[in-house]
Amino acid sequence: MKLDDLTHAMLDAARKAGADAADAMAIHGTSVSIDVRGGALEQADRSEGIDLGLRVFVGQRQANVSVSDSSPQTLQTMAERAVAMAKEAPEDPYIGLAEPAQIATEWDWGALELADPSDEPDPQMLLQDAAEAEASALAVEGVTQVQTAVGGYSATQIHLAATNGFSGGYSRTGRAVSCVAIAGEGEQMERDYDGDHRIFQSDLRAATEIGTTAGIRAVSRLNAIQPPTGAYPVLFDERISSSLIGHLLAAANGASIARGASWLRDCLGQDVLPKHLSLIENPHRPRVEASRPFDAEGLPTRQRAIVEDGILTGWTLDLANARKLNMESTGNAARGVASPPSPATWNVALTQGSQTRAELLRDMGTGLLVTSMIGSTINPTTGDYSRGAAGFWVENGEISHAVNECTIAGNLRDILRNLVPANDARQHLSRVVPSLLVEGLTLAGN
Template sequence: MTEPLDRLTDRLLRAARHAGAEEADAIAVRGTSLSIDIRERALEQAERAESVEVGLRVLIGGRQACVSASDVSEATLDAMAERAVAMAREAPVDPNVGLADPSQIAQAWDIAALELSDPSDEPAPSALEEDARAAEAAALESEAIFQVEASGAWSRREMHLAATNGFSGGYGRSSRSISAVAFTGSGTQMERDWAAETRIFAADLPAASDVGRLAAERALARVGSRKPPTGRFPVLYDERVAASLMSHLLSAVNGATIARGGSWLREALGQPVLPEHLSYIEDPLRPRTGSSRPFDGEGLPTRRRAIVENGILTGWTLDLATARKLKMDSTANAARSTSQPPSPSVSNTELTPGTVSRADLVAQMGTGLLVTSLMGSSINGNTGDYSRGAAGFWVEGGEISYPVNECTIAGNLREMLRSLVPANDARPHLSNRVPSLLVEGLTIAGA
């Protein structure tokens, strides 16, 4: 019989107390995953994995240590606790570490309202194979596509967190996905592109054939790619990559970065960082969204908050330790794994959408670069200087002219974010809802 996760965490906490821990928290994670890969019309790989992992953090006199294991026998848990306590006694003192006060922890939540897990049974491997084959067949409808790599996947994950301050809670997640990568051309003229869809509920997935056709369309659009001209031009980040631009803002307002003094936004609290009509909202309680959670990695109740409101930076992303160091309150943004202590991290975010389509922004930009793929990065965390490899399409006269690759786009994030013009094409099911974004005056290094 499978042991409930809350019993595992209780066993770990008892072992920690017995070993001499003053405070402790424990996390247990159980997961199952299944994936089917198709290549050249043949089954390439079928994989199923099951795992249970446990993690323990102990605190003694302002010192902490974390240990983890994938064996949940009594002997292993006892050894984990003894090892963690011994490590903690040798760790440096940090006055900011510690569990939440009991008055801070989440007391009740409606996990059903978040709809984080599909209650249907684990799909048969044949169902995932059918998805992958349908995606492959649709992509191969074009004779110019010579190869497709397609996959169907499913997973379910449960976690439980408990601590000596009285907190105890857990929840589960599920995921079903279809993906395809299509190839066209040959030699140095070979091009590839992809499409993928993931949902919590299998019934919400689009048709696998639609995924395959989109991958093929995107790959075929890359044929004939060449370098764009060098110069200073507007750049339009396609919705597929626009969230990466906002991720740099999230990194800059992360409490751990602020506490180290290494952020280009460290002096920007209460100042404009986006156009005044834009807000950037985190909502961990958004139903039917993959990153939603009722409590954070330290047991604090999560809530909707504005990271940026009407263009103004309103606060940092904080867990308990960084909040104490900065003499602020936690924003209930702690995340943790079985092997690492809590650290600040956001869940679901959304940037205010625009009122025009991506096509409207293409027309508005006149001449410039539409970016659909990014690679590599050079970001100066102290100054916000930005440089990334890119590929996409060159725009002339407000219309897409030809595909481009092997170019670099560069600018400064502070200036880039202040000039954002959003489209209205953010996909509602994504955890990070960011539409296509037009940025003025970046330096493009191409031909």
């Protein structure tokens, strides 16, 4: 059966089992991954299967059941079990499907270019990508081994339907190459990585470039020492700067706001970024992974300003959390087959600055350039921030030497209000965030 037929078959089974309303999701996925080590195939994985999810409502009670078998008998059984579970669930006044007037009725899926129409790559092509990445990394002087080199491909078809009349689906593809290189020996070993993931195979960076970059990055981290303890400016490299914006997005999530468990809970309409910065969500960017024509509740997606000229303008909401807050959904519901919807953000872009990363390094004088982070201690209700970091020490505006084993600490309210962006964000990512300079963070090092 086609995916749209399967979703409607689940809805029919739900009605027959006694559900007042229901929505159904069907996902068919294919993934291929080829790992190379020592110039030879180390591991090859291929998976292909279908996953089905059914959410039913009995009054103001709901339940969710998922299966991976599409036989009619299984669909009937899952519907019966879902209804039986819903009858035992606690009542929730905020749950429910969208009103028919709210659901998406028109979209241009083709304009989003979420699926590459070219054929699935031959496994030999993925093997060649992984082998070239590994060989290029090993060719970098100082690289002693490659931990992993991988070529991968994925294709997914999704269909969602509900008893309120919504029915829609789309497809996605992905093509990836990644490499993790190790430099040095014994206790002096350091590792770093590079990778690329694109929807269209033709957009993918060359495997040789990825391997070489991974090797150069690993070698540059050799002979690292701890930085001094104190208050210094910190420049978050573009590779990891989006994590800061991720903390802002998590705090603006409607589920956290509805629970009162966010450090942004009283900040609506207030400054959360410098006045010249905005954070724009656009779910309709072509060839970008987080683009989508509608959300997981069948509502149309749209562009919106999460932060405009530094001011927080709203929360990220699905239907249930919007009802809790007496607001309207922003079309940001996400879900899998085994769980009900919850709020999530799509593509976001932070306003870029006018300076290059090198110019920000020059202006910061003495401080830390962070290129990787480990661990995380974030207090979601106060915004207190502490993370392990590694990168490079900057003296007189120039990189001096590699550093590791240090901790960066501060408060997200202060960090985000004092960001200085560079102009080096990669436009094809779902989070377009440049390198970010923050003055006066606390470093715990030597």
